[in-house]
Amino acid sequence: MRYIPEPFKIKMVEPLKMTTREQREAYIKAADYNGFALPAEAVYIDLQTDSGTGAMTDTQWAGLMRGDEAYSGGRSYYRLMEVGKELFGYDYIQPVHQGRAAEKVLLPIIIKAGQYVISNTFFDTTRGHVGLAGGRPVDLVCAEGLDTTTYADFKGNMDVEKLVAFIEEHGVDSIAGIVMTITNNTVGGQPVSVANLREVSAVAKKYGILLIIDAARFAENAMFVKQREPEFNDKSIKQITLEAFALADAFTMSAKKDAIVNMGGLLGVRDNPALVERIKSNVISFEGYLTYGGLAGRDLEAMAIGLEEGLDEDYLRYRIGQSQYLAAKLEEYGIPFQNPVGGHGVFVDAGKMLPHIPWNYYPGHALAIELYLEAGIRACDIGSYLMDPDPVTGEQQQAPAEFTRLAIPRRVYTQAHLDVIADALKTIKERSREVPGYEITWQAEVLRHFTGKLRPVKL
Numbered sequence: 389m390r391y392i393p394e395p396f397k398i399k400m401v402e403p404l405k406m407t408t409r410e411q412r413e414a415y416i417k418a419a420d421y422n423g424f425a426l427p428a429e430a431v432y433i434d435l436q437t438d439s440g441t442g443a444m445t446d447t448q449w450a451g452l453m454r455g456d457e458a459y460s461g462g463r464s465y466y467r468l469m470e471v472g473k474e475l476f477g478y479d480y481i482q483p484v485h486q487g488r489a490a491e492k493v494l495l496p497i498i499i500k501a502g503q504y505v506i507s508n509t510f511f512d513t514t515r516g517h518v519g520l521a522g523g524r525p526v527d528l529v530c531a532e533g534l535d536t537t538t539y540a541d542f543k544g545n546m547d548v549e550k551l552v553a554f555i556e557e558h559g560v561d562s563i564a565g566i567v568m569t570i571t572n573n574t575v576g577g578q579p580v581s582v583a584n585l586r587e588v589s590a591v592a593k594k595y596g597i598l599l600i601i602d603a604a605r606f607a608e609n610a611m612f613v614k615q616r617e618p619e620f621n622d623k624s625i626k627q628i629t630l631e632a633f634a635l636a637d638a639f640t641m642s643a644k645k646d647a648i649v650n651m652g653g654l655l656g657v658r659d660n661p662a663l664v665e666r667i668k669s670n671v672i673s674f675e676g677y678l679t680y681g682g683l684a685g686r687d688l689e690a691m692a693i694g695l696e697e698g699l700d701e702d703y704l705r706y707r708i709g710q711s712q713y714l715a716a717k718l719e720e721y722g723i724p725f726q727n728p729v730g731g732h733g734v735f736v737d738a739g740k741m742l743p744h745i746p747w748n749y750y751p752g753h754a755l756a757i758e759l760y761l762e763a764g765i766r767a768c769d770i771g772s773y774l775m776d777p778d779p780v781t782g783e784q785q786q787a788p789a790e791f792t793r794l795a796i797p798r799r800v801y802t803q804a805h806l807d808v809i810a811d812a813l814k815t816i817k818e819r820s821r822e823v824p825g826y827e828i829t830w831q832a833e834v835l836r837h838f839t840g841k842l843r844p845v846k847l
């Protein structure tokens with residue numbers, strides 16, 4: 389596959405520190421073999437997340453200087469409202485400080501204790517906030533979504549048959565809402581088709597259930613729709629977005645992804661004044677006054693600009709192309725990954741690449757640490773290490789797959805950086821039998837992967 393050239397040039401750079409293998413061995417040991425505990429300065433290529441780590445344009449940076457810091461009714465707020473309402477077609481748009489803030493504001497309003505909330509697949513913070521609001525999260529992704537070896541255009545889709553069966557079995561009153569995550573982050577940034585959104589929307593309407601879009605990567609999703617869903621080949625990203633969002637009642641969004649800002653989020657409601665009133669009172673309690681929602685005026689300005697710029701098809705083709713380029717190299721080197729790749733990175737199948745490491749010695753984590761030792765690359769485990777022990781039995785839980793996630797920040801790394809990543813994986817594959825597993829020496833009660841301490845175990 390040809391690398392899609394950058395539709396931008398570079399006007400400011402951030403020097404990277406080059407380290408030796410001996411230095412990296414000392415850094416990772418001091419971090420107790422947990423990538424989160426590494427100083428970012430000790431990392432050469434940082435693939436930990438694509439959230440809030442993108443590079444803004446010169447127009448966005450200029451926007452920071454124009455940000456209006458009035459406590460209420462600032463100019464930047466009105467600019468964001470203009471862009472947001474036009475793009476999503478919703479009556480009410482609320483800025484918040486990041487995606488999970490929108491979840492914290494909305495979910496307790498709509499969930500009664502014990503009710504289910506159904507998703508194609510929940511992102512971990514959304515799942516967490518459903519639980520905190522007393523709800524029970526249920527994932528009903530299509531079967532292709534969990535099969536890493538076969539190709540499907542829209543692996544992020546909801547299994548609509550299962551959705552209907554679940555509603556029929558448990559009854560409408562036990563269900564608080566449906567959340568469609570676009571793209572479906574947890575199964576690898578896999579896209580959701582508009583056809584699938586239409587079917588889910590029809591089910592939601594028929595049963596009178598609220599439909600919410602978790603919209604972090606709405607623009608990448610629209611680009612996949614344009615490329616893969618024939619009906620939309622000639623539509624613009626803006627037209628596809630409008631059509632998709634018209635199918636839902638509300639959306640939550642982390643602007644740290646497709647709006648390409650370092651901090652920010654949005655909450656939108658289509659046509660529900662009663663819900664809006666309750667949202668407003670939660671926002672004032674948790675986030676701040678309605679016209680800034682936990683953000684500085686300059687952040688609102690940068691978000692408004694990023695939302696519009698992030699729709700550019702040349703940019704999106706390049707953006708999705710980076711993951712596809714890296715994936716093509718891995719395919720050439722015989723390294724297994726979730727195929728096809730999604731929009732925001734490559735999920736390497738570490739369970740298959742390191743078969744001598746059993747799941748409870750965390751192959752996804754082992755490969756992430758090995759990448760750091762090999763080339764200063766920071767990735768993270770999306771596998772059994774990420775799974776907290778069962779809250780009732782305390783037993784280790786096994787994930788459906790042992791992934792090492794290589795998340796690609798937006799507009800940050802070049803083709804040569806991607807080559808360094810592919811070469812490092814190739815070298816590790818050649819001596820894969822030597823890669824150790826890991827055991828946990830200390831862990832927190834919840835979300836253990838952030839602060840856990842580990843040690844290598846020769847297997």
Ligand SMILES: *Cc1c(COP(=O)(O)O)cnc(C)c1O
Nearest residue numbers: 486487488511513573604642644
């Ligand atoms: C990042 C993300 C969130 C949470 O957003 P934050 O800005 O990190 O709080 C929610 N849903 C999805 C799909 C995400 O990718």
